[in-house]
Amino acid sequence: MTITFNSKIPAGAIGDKWATYKEDAKLVAPGNKRKFKVIVVGTGLAGASAAATMAELGYQVDVFTFHDSPRRAHSIAAQGGINAAKNYQGDGDSVHRLFYDTIKGGDFRSRESNVHRLAEVSVNIIDQMVAQGVPFAREYGGLLDNRSFGGAQVSRTFYARGQTGQQLLLGAYQQLARQIGLGNVRMFNRTELVDVVTVDDRCAGIVTRDLVNGEVVSHAAHAVVMATGGYGNVFYLSTNAMACNVTAAWRAHRKGAAFANPCYTQIHPTCIPQSDPTQSKLTLMSESLRNDGRVWVPTNADESRSADQVPEAERDYILERLYPSYGNLAPRDVSSRAAKRAVDAGLGVGPLKNGVYLDFSDAVNRLGKDVVEERYGNLFQMYERIAGENPYDVPMRIYPATHYTMGGLWVDYELMTNIPGLYAAGEANFSDHGANRLGASALMQGLADGYFVLPYTIGNYLAPMLNKPIPGTDHPAFKEAELAATARYQGYVDIKGSRSPDYFHREVGRIIWDYCGMERTQQGLEKALSELPALYEEFQKDLRVTGDAESMNQTLEKAGRVDDFFQLGMLMCRDALEREESCGGHFRAEYQTDEGEALRDDEKFAHVAAWEWTGDPTKSIRHSEELNFEAIHLATRSYK
Amino acid sequence: MSNHLKNLKLKIWRQSGPTDSGHFENYVMDEISDEASFLEMLDVLNEGLIGENKLPVVFDHDCREGICGTCSLMINGQAHGPERSTATCQLHMRKFKSGDEIVIEPWRASAFPIIKDLMVDRSAFDRIIESGGFITAPTGGAPDANLIPIPKTVADAAMDASQCIGCGACVAACPNGAANLFTGAKIAHLNLLPQGQAERFKRTEAMVETMDEYFGSCTNHGECEAACPKEISIDVIALMNKDYRKSKLKNRKEISRT
Numbered sequence: 025m026t027i028t029f030n031s032k033i034p035a036g037a038i039g040d041k042w043a044t045y046k047e048d049a050k051l052v053a054p055g056n057k058r059k060f061k062v063i064v065v066g067t068g069l070a071g072a073s074a075a076a077t078m079a080e081l082g083y084q085v086d087v088f089t090f091h092d093s094p095r096r097a098h099s100i101a102a103q104g105g106i107n108a109a110k111n112y113q114g115d116g117d118s119v120h121r122l123f124y125d126t127i128k129g130g131d132f133r134s135r136e137s138n139v140h141r142l143a144e145v146s147v148n149i150i151d152q153m154v155a156q157g158v159p160f161a162r163e164y165g166g167l168l169d170n171r172s173f174g175g176a177q178v179s180r181t182f183y184a185r186g187q188t189g190q191q192l193l194l195g196a197y198q199q200l201a202r203q204i205g206l207g208n209v210r211m212f213n214r215t216e217l218v219d220v221v222t223v224d225d226r227c228a229g230i231v232t233r234d235l236v237n238g239e240v241v242s243h244a245a246h247a248v249v250m251a252t253g254g255y256g257n258v259f260y261l262s263t264n265a266m267a268c269n270v271t272a273a274w275r276a277h278r279k280g281a282a283f284a285n286p287c288y289t290q291i292h293p294t295c296i297p298q299s300d301p302t303q304s305k306l307t308l309m310s311e312s313l314r315n316d317g318r319v320w321v322p323t324n325a326d327e328s329r330s331a332d333q334v335p336e337a338e339r340d341y342i343l344e345r346l347y348p349s350y351g352n353l354a355p356r357d358v359s360s361r362a363a364k365r366a367v368d369a370g371l372g373v374g375p376l377k378n379g380v381y382l383d384f385s386d387a388v389n390r391l392g393k394d395v396v397e398e399r400y401g402n403l404f405q406m407y408e409r410i411a412g413e414n415p416y417d418v419p420m421r422i423y424p425a426t427h428y429t430m431g432g433l434w435v436d437y438e439l440m441t442n443i444p445g446l447y448a449a450g451e452a453n454f455s456d457h458g459a460n461r462l463g464a465s466a467l468m469q470g471l472a473d474g475y476f477v478l479p480y481t482i483g484n485y486l487a488p489m490l491n492k493p494i495p496g497t498d499h500p501a502f503k504e505a506e507l508a509a510t511a512r513y514q515g516y517v518d519i520k521g522s523r524s525p526d527y528f529h530r531e532v533g534r535i536i537w538d539y540c541g542m543e544r545t546q547q548g549l550e551k552a553l554s555e556l557p558a559l560y561e562e563f564q565k566d567l568r569v570t571g572d573a574e575s576m577n578q579t580l581e582k583a584g585r586v587d588d589f590f591q592l593g594m595l596m597c598r599d600a601l602e603r604e605e606s607c608g609g610h611f612r613a614e615y616q617t618d619e620g621e622a623l624r625d626d627e628k629f630a631h632v633a634a635w636e637w638t639g640d641p642t643k644s645i646r647h648s649e650e651l652n653f654e655a656i657h658l659a660t661r662s663y664k
Numbered sequence: 665m666s667n668h669l670k671n672l673k674l675k676i677w678r679q680s681g682p683t684d685s686g687h688f689e690n691y692v693m694d695e696i697s698d699e700a701s702f703l704e705m706l707d708v709l710n711e712g713l714i715g716e717n718k719l720p721v722v723f724d725h726d727c728r729e730g731i732c733g734t735c736s737l738m739i740n741g742q743a744h745g746p747e748r749s750t751a752t753c754q755l756h757m758r759k760f761k762s763g764d765e766i767v768i769e770p771w772r773a774s775a776f777p778i779i780k781d782l783m784v785d786r787s788a789f790d791r792i793i794e795s796g797g798f799i800t801a802p803t804g805g806a807p808d809a810n811l812i813p814i815p816k817t818v819a820d821a822a823m824d825a826s827q828c829i830g831c832g833a834c835v836a837a838c839p840n841g842a843a844n845l846f847t848g849a850k851i852a853h854l855n856l857l858p859q860g861q862a863e864r865f866k867r868t869e870a871m872v873e874t875m876d877e878y879f880g881s882c883t884n885h886g887e888c889e890a891a892c893p894k895e896i897s898i899d900v901i902a903l904m905n906k907d908y909r910k911s912k913l914k915n916r917k918e919i920s921r922t
Contacts, residue, residue: 077803092724093790095830096732112810148806155806157799157859159823166813184823190731191826198798205794213787236779265727300699304707305728406730409747409754475803524714526707571719575681576780578722579714 027282027636029649032436033137038655039119042141045437046480050487057082060486063230063245065217065272067094069189069467070450071251072196073474079203081479086243087200087209088232090216090267090581095197098253098265099450099470102189103310103403105171105181106467108146113170117178119143126465127656129175129355130430130458131608131624133288135632136655137437138455145476146468150182152475156195160184173463174311175355175663181464186310186403192467196474216581217272218509220248220279220446221502223495227446231505233513235581238574240510242497246489247445247482250276251474254429254451256289258589258596259541260533262426263295263308269585270592273433273452281441282634282647284434284454286592287600290461290609291542292427293359296410296420297379304526306425307410309382310403311463314352316387316396317420319343319363321380325370331381331419342366342380350663357460357609357622358663360424364542365620367423379421388416424542428466430457430609431599434634434649438481439473442634445485449473454632459608513573516583521566525582528563529589532556536593540600545613549601553594557642560590594641602646605629626658667698669757673765674709676721679778686778688767698758702745703728703735705757706768722781730754730893733829736836737782738769743833743891751831751893771836775843775878786832788878789846796870797850799859812858819857826853827894834888834896840880845888847875848900855907865911865918872908 034041034048052060060083064075067089079085091097109122122143127134150168154160160182161169170179184191203209212232218240219231229244255270256262277283294309320339327334342362347354354362363380372378388396393416397404404415411421433441433448435455440447450470457465495501539545539552563586571577606615606622607629615623631648638644672693679686696705703725710720726734730751737752739745745755760766768782776784826849834845851868854860860867882901889898 073803080802091726091734092786093830095790096726096734098727098732100732101727101729110809150809151806152801152803154809155799155801155859157822157826157854157857159819159826159853159857160809162814162816162819164816166815166819167810187731187827190829191823194826198793199801199803201790201793202798202800204790211790265732267726300697302697302700302704302708304704307729405749406754409730409750410756412756412758479803524711526711568714568717570714570717576722576783579710579720 027442027647029434029442029634029647030436031135031649032438034437038136038140041137042144049480049484052483052487052490054082056490058084059490060084061086061245062482063088063243063248064251065230065249066097066251066253066452067091067197067200068097068099068251068253068450069193069196069470070474071097071249072193072200073471074249074251074449074478075209076196076199076203077475077479078482079208085203085209086212086245088212088215088217090214090235092213094200094211094213095194097193098268099193099467100190101265102467103186103308104312105173105183105188105464106149106192107173107180107462107464108150108182108468109143109180110147110150112168113179115178117180121178122146122180124656125176126456126462127458128661129462130460131622131661132458132626132630132653132658133607133651134456134458135651136653140655141477142456142469142472145472148476149468149471153192153195156199158184158191158195171312171315172353174314174353174359175462183312186312186400189467192471196471217252217275218584219505220276221505222279222443223499223501226444228495228499228501229497231502231509233509236576238513238577240506242502242506244495244497244502246486246494247447249447249449249478250433250452251449252452254432255592256426256429258533258593259426259537260530261298261303261306261537263292263306266305269588271585271588273448274588274592276433276441276443276446278637279443280637281443281446282434282636283431283595284632284634285431285599286596286635287540287603287610288430288459288608289426290356290428290430291360291424293356293363293424294382294422295425296407297374297376297423299376307406308425308427309407309420309422311356313382313400313403316399317352317382317384318386319352319359319380319382321366321371321373331383332385347663354663355460355462357611360542361611363422363424374421379423381419382422383419384415385419428461430454430459430461434632438484439477440481440485447478447482449478459610513580513584516567516569516580517573519565519567519569521568523566523568525567525569525579525586528559528567529582529586531559532586532590532593535559536596540597543611543613544600546601549597552597553601553642556590556594556597563587563590591641595635595644598642598644599633599635603629603633622661630658668695669698669760670695670762672696672760675765675767677769678721678781681780682777696757698756700757701728701753702739702755702757703753722783724783725753728753731829733831736771736784736831736833738772738836740767743771743837744893749893749895751829771832773835773841775835775841776832789830789832789843791878792843792847792871792874793850795874796863796867797854799854800863801859814858822853822856825849825856825896825900828896829894831893833891833893835879837887837891838880839885839887840883842882843875843879844882844901844904845892845896845898847871848904849896851904851907852900855903865907865914868904868907869911869915872904
């Protein structure tokens with residue numbers, strides 16, 4: 025397949041593009057919608073909202089999740105909130121300001137037209153979710169409450185205690201459940217995508233594996249939506265749920281879908297530091313805590329007193345000192361690097377000296393314990409449960425950890441990959457966050473894609489296909505993919521080596537974190553690119569999966585996912601190596617200002633890198649899509 | 665600094681599939697950090713089993729932050745183990761001591777058939793939600809979010825109920841295998857809100873009757889509330905029962921009107 029990158033951005037002024045698109049888009053008549061089958065893979069915010077909405081419109085929808093229930097998707101763990109340009113606080117917010125903040129937050133590496141659309145539909149999301157009964161936080165008068173978040177100077181974040189993701193996902197899940205109950209959606213749970221099938225350069229469907237009995241089955245459709253989340257677990261330790269993986273997106277990539285900007289990964293500044301080597305997962309503490317918590321480290325590396333005994337004069341409030349106008353609410357990448365530098369300089373706190381303090385004593389004194397508890401009660405409880413310390417008395421210890429991946433499948437304005445009929449939504453695509461995502465914008469993007477973008481753009485693709493036959497699952501391309509998938513999983517069992525998939529996952533994660541993590545260098549990336557293929561070869565020779573491929577086998581599931589993480593990891597390092605600049609979450613030590621801030625190279629790198637699969641992950645071909653900034657001038661990102 | 669627990673005796677339920685009769689198997693965990701979570705302890709056990717060319721213990725888990733509701737486990741006879749308001753994934757080994765015997769079983773309820781080892785099928789919960797656990801609000805036509813003010817106390821009460829993570833601990837802890845806390849929580853969440861009024865009684869009747877198809881009956885033991893990792897109050901059951909009684913009358917009237 026030859027790759028073409030037509031981003032299909034509608035003509036006209038930035039504020040008119042989406043309206044123009046919707047006016048011009050082809051429609052499928054209500055009675056004809058049932059003639060189309062759409063597959064949605066993933067049931068997080070993007071997947072559940074897309075599936076529910078398309079089923080409401082009348083399409084036949086098949087939905088797949090590897091979880092036992094669609095309600096488990098990892099969107100559920102988002103804590104802090106969801107942005108929307110409602111300007112309910114009358115503090116100067118607008119669609120344009122949200123658009124601007126998102127472009128700037130993304131360090132000028134996202135596509136203007138997509139981001140503007142996101143800001144436009146953000147207001148509809150809040151209306152929709154309230155109509156569905158999402159119990160957002162409210163003022164005593166009954167109106168919706170807002171809080172502020174990193175990278176913004178207005179309060180535009182809607183929240184439901186520290187469980188906003190849970191409440192939004194349950195809203196979308198319930199809407200999906202209604203459609204399942206009505207028979208408009210067929211739900212396949214505990215079923216994992218193992219391949220994407222293309223026929224005549226068009227996406228014809230998918231091949232799945234039933235996790236309970238290992239059965240490999242084909243599913244044909246007119247269009248397929250990948251709402252399969254991000255790839256943060258390539259780092260092994262991350263705040264992602266244990267089962268989050270890149271397999272669905274990666275299998276699409278291997279079938280011709282370009283993978284864009286894999287090196288744009290986000291490190292979240294406020295996670296609980298690792299306490300023990302057996303730890304397999306890091307826990308995030310919502311960024312909203314930075315509204316009232318102050319980040320500091322002792323000025324003396326040998327500080328041995330407990331936090332409350334360290335006098336003010338011997339504390340360095342690093343974010344307030346470095347970024348006075350945003351203070352503790354500086355964006356995630358900026359805050360993360362400040363913490364890393366403090367720890368690298370030996371100023372870290374805690375038994376392993378691997379964290380910085382997030383201190384609420386001022387907030388407790390100023391607002392009272394009750395108010396602090398009202399705002400963050402469940403987060404404080406969660407911290408105490410994990411760290412065994414009470415944050416009302418002792419400052420939290422936090423450290424950055426991988427949290428979100430901005431890169432993903434390349435999509436055009438319609439959220440279609442370069443394979444016609446294959447769409448990607450939510451974290452699985454690359455489209456809206458550039459090189460860095462602002463807090464409370466992931467939930468916004470997932471729901472925008474699923475509720476308000478895909479249902480329009482898919483119709484535009486399907487309309488001309490009315491009454492034309494599509495390849496069925498008896499097509500040789502499906503049979504070939506089924507055989508390949510069966511052989512692949514049997515292959516892992518047959519290696520009969522000596523090391524578990526978890527062993528290899530830890531090893532690949534360590535290499536990626538060390539060399540393609542918070543700070544990257546040419547030398548380090550080259551080292552990673554020499555170590556990874558060797559380790560991958562060992563994986564292919566020495567993997568051990570006990571049990572068989574015909575029954576529930578969690579080790580086998582893991583093996584397939586780790587295999588794909590290896591391949592993605594190599595691509596990430598190549599992408600990071602070739603992007604000779606620093607931007608957002610991609611920080612190359614060679615490219616920084618005298619003050620240690622990211623130094624972009626707009627001459628050479630104001631573009632999206634979209635990678636083409638060649639069969640060897642170290643030899644992928646780099647294509648690019650130029651980014652044009654017409655509504656917003658390229659500027660150095662400053663939060664001082 | 666972390667301490668290490670030594671010589672833990674694990675007694676774990678093993679069952680190869682739904683038709684296998686199953687049995688307990690004994691394992692010894694020589695050493696584990698007290699900073700490890702309970703599921704990390706099982707990860708270590710499984711890594712060891714793979715090392716010995718044996719089948720690892722199958723168990724459901726995902727977010728490990730106590731919010732997705734995927735994890736389960738009866739630990740020493742208690743759903744989600746000994747710590748109150750804590751899901752298994754958030755339970756840490758510092759709650760145990762060296763030499764302890766720990767009995768680990770799957771959720772015990774006939775509505776949750778065992779898939780393998782400690783993994784059960786909780787789809788019956790989805791059937792309850794599909795029967796009415798929603799507000800019919802198709803995408804696109806929603807009025808402005810601030811059009812209907814909701815008193816803070818009402819929004820907070822709805823939020824208290826809607827925190828349910830759908831883990832099934834309430835059912836597993838109940839001597840009757842009843843799902844009243846789960847069903848009541850969703851009904852309370854939606855029936856308390858102004859947006860949920862239009863379908864209030866239709867929803868309640870449908871959800872309660874779907875629940876009764878799969879689960880046992882509530883006899884007010886209150887074990888569910890004690891086991892709930894989100895501390896959902898059994899008040900939601902009272903609210904559900906009240907609305908269910910009313911629904912019989914209201915729904916009949918509605919039918920006779922049409």
